[in-house]
Structure formats: C-alpha cells, structure tokens
Amino acid sequence: MSDMSADMFSQPGAEGTGGTHEAPEAPWTLEPLTLNPSPARPSPPCPSDHLRAWLAAAPGPWRIGQVAMVRAEESARTARTEAGGADGVADESRYLLLHEDDAAGEADAATDSAARARAALVPLLLESGASTVLSAPASASTPAPVLLREWLRWDAAGAFRPLRGAPNLRPGWILGPLSAMQVVEALRLIYPGAVADWALHEAGALRVTPYEESAARQTGRFSVVRKLGDERLADMLRECCGGAPSADGTPNSGCLRIPIWAPHTPRPPTAKSRPEIPLLCAEACNYFISKAREKILGRLD
Ligand code: SF4
Structure with missing residues (x-):
C-alpha cells in the first residue's frame, strides 16, 4: 500500500462491522455487507x-x-x-x-x-x-x-x-x-467491542471467525474477496493489521488490534493480573475486507 493514510480516508471499509466491533460513524454510506449468521454464543460475561474485578486485581x-x-x-x-x-x-x-x-x-x-x-x-x-x-x-x-x-x-x-x-x-x-x-x-x-471481546476471551468463550468464513459471507461486489489466497492474505495482514508505516513514513497506518482470526497468530495469554487489556480482533473487519477487494482487483500494491 503506497499511501495508507490517504486510502484510509477515502475508502468505505469500517472497522469491526463484521464482528463484535462496532462501525465508527462515517461521512459516507457504507456498502451493505451480508448479515452475520454466527451461531449462538454462550452468555457473555458482563x-x-x-x-471492575480486573481493576481490583x-x-x-x-x-x-x-x-x-x-x-x-x-x-x-x-x-x-x-x-x-x-x-x-x-x-x-x-x-x-x-x-x-x-x-x-x-x-x-x-x-x-x-x-x-x-x-x-x-x-x-x-x-x-x-x-x-x-x-x-x-x-x-x-x-x-x-x-x-x-x-x-x-x-x-x-x-x-x-x-x-x-x-x-x-x-x-x-x-x-x-x-x-x-x-x-x-x-x-x-x-469498539474491545472490552466485551476481552471478557469473552478471558472466559474462554470468544468465538473466532477464520478469514475463509468471513469471505464466504460476502456477496455482490465484495464476493471477490474469496479469491484472496494465502500469499495475499499474508501481505494484507502485514499492510492492514501489522502496524507497518506507509512508504512516505506516515504513522497513521496499521492497527493495534491482534488479528487472532489469522492463521498462526497466537492468542494472548489470559492473565487477570496484567495491567493491559489486549486489543483482540476475532474477525476480519470491513476495512480489511474492502482492502482485500482492492488488492484482488489490482488497486493495492
Ligand atoms: S486487526 Fe486487521 S482485521 Fe482486525 S480490526 Fe485491525 S485492520 Fe481490521
């Protein structure tokens, strides 16, 4: 990606609308994506x-x-x-x-x-x-x-x-x-969704959606993301999720979340005594999906 900050401003993808994260408000209309037919989850911890328990411990x-x-x-x-x-x-x-x-x-x-x-x-x-x-x-x-x-x-x-x-x-x-x-x-x-996902993770109840499952749910102009493949998926993870600076040195690239939906990404240990809440990502977000589509269509090198 040559200039991620410019891309981030111009693209319709929004973080987390495909998973438990919430979409940030955007000054444009998002493309409608498929509804999430996730199977029933166990009752989430409050x-x-x-x-409160973590802050005390x-x-x-x-x-x-x-x-x-x-x-x-x-x-x-x-x-x-x-x-x-x-x-x-x-x-x-x-x-x-x-x-x-x-x-x-x-x-x-x-x-x-x-x-x-x-x-x-x-x-x-x-x-x-x-x-x-x-x-x-x-x-x-x-x-x-x-x-x-x-x-x-x-x-x-x-x-x-x-x-x-x-x-x-x-x-x-x-x-x-x-x-x-x-x-x-x-x-x-x-x-969005970070505390709820962390609480589920600590309870061993966080459902993680592999990329193939997220891609299979896409329809219309986004269905092309099913063709991403392992190599381009690895590139995308580096470019969108890995926090790498863009070519011009702009720091506004990457993501602080840990894409535990990606192959070989270890989940952080559950430890209530650590003073940091990990930012987990259990499912490819809409931003990632829109960037994957661009990658496949050759607009993202
Ligand atoms: S880690 Fe990747 S897929 Fe998850 S929210 Fe960040 S950019 Fe999107």
Whole structure:
C-alpha cells in the first residue's frame, strides 16, 4: 500500500462491522455487507463486572491500546467518607482516561504536577446532556470540553479515522472521573467491542471467525474477496493489521488490534493480573475486507 493514510480516508471499509466491533460513524454510506449468521454464543460475561474485578486485581496504572487509565483522587475521598461511617455511599472507585503520551507522571494522579498537567488537557465529555462527565473544574485556562465521539473521528492532521484500532488517536485530552461502568462505555467508543471481546476471551468463550468464513459471507461486489489466497492474505495482514508505516513514513497506518482470526497468530495469554487489556480482533473487519477487494482487483500494491 503506497499511501495508507490517504486510502484510509477515502475508502468505505469500517472497522469491526463484521464482528463484535462496532462501525465508527462515517461521512459516507457504507456498502451493505451480508448479515452475520454466527451461531449462538454462550452468555457473555458482563464487561463492567469483568473490568471492575480486573481493576481490583491488577496494579495500576492500566492501559488499553493508546489509552492509559489511572485512579482518580475522588476514589480516595470516597473511601475516606466510607471509613468515616457514612451510610449509603457507593463503594465505587473513579478513574481517569487519557492518551498514553499525556500519562507520564500520572502514576500518582494526586500529585500537584499531575493535576497541573491534566488542567491543560482538553476535557472530553462522555455524552452531552444531564449525565455529562467533566474531567476537571472549569477555569480560565481550562480548554473547552469536546464530546468524546467527536474527538475520536479525526486524527491529528484532521483526517477521518475509519479504523478505530489505528495508532492515530490524538493526544491532549482527559476523560473522567468515571465509574467502572462509564469506563466501559468510554472504551466502547474508543475501541469498539474491545472490552466485551476481552471478557469473552478471558472466559474462554470468544468465538473466532477464520478469514475463509468471513469471505464466504460476502456477496455482490465484495464476493471477490474469496479469491484472496494465502500469499495475499499474508501481505494484507502485514499492510492492514501489522502496524507497518506507509512508504512516505506516515504513522497513521496499521492497527493495534491482534488479528487472532489469522492463521498462526497466537492468542494472548489470559492473565487477570496484567495491567493491559489486549486489543483482540476475532474477525476480519470491513476495512480489511474492502482492502482485500482492492488488492484482488489490482488497486493495492
Ligand atoms: S486487526 Fe486487521 S482485521 Fe482486525 S480490526 Fe485491525 S485492520 Fe481490521
């Protein structure tokens, strides 16, 4: 692929619509693909319960993709209140989410330097309206808040991000304090399907769809992807999923997800004490399928 960033902006493929991931909103109409006739899955574990148990077991700070998670000082205040005997106070820790590039010095989120650094970041809103969550008290120097889903749409160069797993999440933001349930909601937008797939993986219940099965479901102009073959599949995995920089050095290429649907890709070990949630990809996404079609038609070298 000669210029993946340009391709990513112009192509209709969207990450994860073929699997448990969700399609990011796109300023164009996606080609309708076939419905997913996946067989019935076992009841999935509750993602927020799973996340809460993991946060309690694994030492922080925590990480998923390019996002760092730290415990907010509000958690300590809640704990002190409860220790003082106040009844009816929820035993619920709070967390801050921020870009990994902005997370240096956040190991102790209660320090003054961490607080000063956080005050310069753009506070993201989980949603608009009554349940809006602000990351910091407003002040004259606090940047204006931005909706999380709006921040996720564009990379630092202003290009649309069709692949949420691409390593081009803009830094300079902070989100929270959030409850564990709100963390799940935020991560559902940042990395669609990632927490649910990880919880299923840890429970040994994540269904993985081989490429042949994904390709066989495609119809119409996408049915040609059945002819990809092993060699071109390996090329595609390198170009779309492998995180390789494009020929002009543009870093907005590749994907942080681990394509465990691909042959010979090992699944990460299940270990609740590791402080990082792996970004799993259990099925070729629509972006990959659209790129596979281009490859077969000779538009992608
Ligand atoms: S790993 Fe590959 S198939 Fe999976 S979401 Fe990323 S680009 Fe798509």
